[in-house]
Amino acid sequence: MAETVAARLLGRLREWGVEQVFGYPGDGINGIIAAFGAADEPRFVQSRHEEMAAFAAVGYAKFSGRPGVCVATSGPGAIHLLNGLYDAKLDHVPVVAIVGQTDRAAMGGHYQQEVDLQALFKDVASEYLTEVNVPEQLPNAVDRAFRTALTRRAPTAIIVPADVQELDYHAPGHVFRQVPSGPPDTPSSVVVPAADQLAAAAEVLNAGEKVAILIGQGARGAAGEVMQVAETTGAGVAKALLGKDVLSDDLPYVTGSIGLLGTRASYELMRDCDTLLIVGSSFPYSQFLPEFGQARAVQIDLDGRMAGLRYPTEVNLVGDAGPTLRALIPLLRPVTDRSWRSRVEASAAAWWETVERQAMVDAKPVNPMRIVHELSLRIPDDAIVTADSGSSTNWYARLLRMRGRMRGSLSGTLATMGAGVPYAIGAKFAHPDRPVVALVGDGAMQMNGLAELLTITRYQDRWADRRLVVCVFHNNDLNQVTWELRALGGAPKFEESQTLPDVDYAAAARGFGLEGINVGAPDQLGDAWDRALTAGGPVLLDVRCDPEVPPIPPHATFDQLKETTEALLKGDPNAWRVLVQGVKAKAQEFVPGRG
The missing domain is CATH 3.40.50.1220 (TPP-binding domain)
Known part of the structure; x- marks a missing residue:
């Protein structure tokens, strides 16, 4: 039986050392999905959404050093990949996206789910983007996508129309207008200035x-x-x-x-x-x-x-x-x-003393700084930490002390919400023998993190060390934007845009088959982290923390503090508590005898 283009595509991925592909099915990639069904490797890892598949591929690439691979169907599936691929582009991460397209005979006919994918991916995959329209193109297209992703540290994209996926594969010949390709390898060069x-x-x-x-x-x-x-x-x-x-x-x-x-x-x-x-x-x-x-x-x-x-x-x-x-x-x-x-x-020693004092300042119910402080005291030396975008990122940046073989990352330049949990999933596939911790705000958790708990449940048996802790900073507020409104715009908190519906995240995790731990008091935090970090499987920590502990930068300017005060005086809800908590935290920098 002849090998199809889709089967050869997976064969070439195996030759490149690809062990899993993150994706979501659709009829634009039916040929590729059928090929996955007939192959042992690479494995198809089903995310809950194509954007999450792209984020998982980015997380895998960041923590493994190897290209992450994601796959999506034509039209909406391809569109959904974009945010994750832009994350890879802006953070200089090698990711290869494989995307379906309508049959060649239907192109240009305003067909269902037909999108101009060349135009769609032209910017995000600017380093290398191609469409495979005959079987002989395939090896060169795949190899160039991987070599470019690795050498340019960038996302690349390959478009494969649905009918092409099911054609019999023919290798390129030694003939006019066909392009051969060398075997997969790892590009290596050492550049040293003159x-x-x-x-x-x-x-x-x-x-x-x-x-x-x-x-x-x-x-x-x-x-x-x-x-x-x-x-x-x-x-x-x-x-x-x-x-x-x-x-x-x-x-x-x-x-x-x-x-x-x-x-x-x-x-x-x-x-x-x-x-x-x-x-x-x-x-x-x-x-x-x-x-x-x-x-x-x-x-x-x-x-x-x-x-x-x-x-x-x-x-x-x-x-x-x-x-x-x-x-x-x-x-x-x-x-x-x-x-x-x-x-x-x-100065560095004084800073660590300062943030420890700030973390121990009383708040209602839990000071969010203390969440990361308590983690930092306990986290294993080989742990991987992912952080989402939001006020929780401040506490990851300032309070988590890296040591040993610890790794950590987040959406740096794009700073998109929603990357924390799929990054953690990618990290587990990159290092199934290491514990992973995801620090996620409740806004990001509601945006897409909750759904990806199902992905964790589904694939946890593939990880030798099944520890994956998702810690939710539960304050019912889009806190970073609330602070930005106050400090940068001088505007009071707008409840309609900033307040989040209340969710019991631990109960949701338990409903998805994971262990869920609710934390509502600071003296519960240490034991909760100990329990989560020694568990036999994934755990979600739902920590109710104070939204009125502002992430005031340690070098806050007079103008920023003035704008915050003015916003509070204009009627910001909980104005007095915000001011008090900010002053209490800031005051820890000026305790007599502490630098």
Whole structure:
């Protein structure tokens, strides 16, 4: 029996090492679904929605380092993939999307579910997008999609019309207008800048007396080298949110996250430094970097398009972070005056004391900061943490101390809601032997997280370590936007848009076949985390927390605080409690004798 195009497609995915494909069926991919039914691998993982399939593929790619793969039918299925694929595009993650299309004979006939997929994916899959219209195209299309996704760190897309999927496969021949393809491989190259560029960068760093390093996800494979540079130059190290897991927060000179969700220590590091080294980060908020002209700067990035994008860098080194830093280190002069390092370490230590005090401030019923503080005390050293977008992201960024082999990520640049739970599912398929924790606001949970609990229930038996904890920050408020309305717009909370319907998330989890734990008091938190982290299967923690503990940034400006106060005075519901909770939390930074 002849092999179909769909069967050969799955065969090529196997040759690329693909073990699972996240997706949702539809008649535009019936041929591919039938091929899955006849194949042992790759496995088809059914999400509840195509957007969730794309997010799961992104999560898998982020935590495995291998391309994530998702599949969807034509028309609405293809449209649903877009948010997850844009997440991959903006966070530079390799994802391959396979999409069905109406039969070739019906194209252009205003047929059911016919959408111009070339136009639809032109931007999100701008690095590589193609449509397979004859069997001989298939291997080259698949191989280019994977090689491009890996080398460009981007999403790519392959469109396969429904009738083409069911054709007999014929390999491309050694003939005119047919294109062969080499066997699947892992593209590998090491890029190191020229010696004169390295010397120029060393001159800048050696001249600095107060060096700061900012690292992003591009420094993940160069943690040891970053540590060596920091020790040699006496630098402090701040982390962009996507690089939160690159270095341990137990290192005394690591100041934590940077930016609106960042730490006071990172703010002071950037405010006071005279030299800046950026490694593998395109952190977008330049207002949190040193004042222009204050610091001489060097940037290292594999993508030359990112050079000098956020700060007027003096030397740009285009290369792999690890090899580039290894070539740079011998050119650096060890700093003997450690006063700057001592100042950085004191600031970082004071910050961790501050947030612990803030986490222990009384709230009604639970201070949301304490949720992550208690987790941080207990989380296994090999855990993977996913965070959704919302006010809970602040507490993930500031209070979770990375250590050991811990990994963590979130939708960084797109900052979309709804990625936390499907990211966690992708992480479990990437590392089925490691515990995973998802930190999710109740807005994101209502948006799509609840449905994906069914996906967790369905596939938990495939994971050697079945621990997957979904922690819901239950405050019945779209809290981050509420705070933004108050602090950035000077507007009171608009109940109609901000208040969420109340749901018992733990009861819903139990209804879906998972363990659900309700937490309604701060003294229950520690035991709840202990129970969840030692359970024999997935657990949902439903923690009712105070919506009036504002995520005031540690470097909040007078204008922001003024706008918040004005919003409260205009009639914001719970105005007095918001003001009191904010002052109580902020006051912890100024406890006498605590830096």
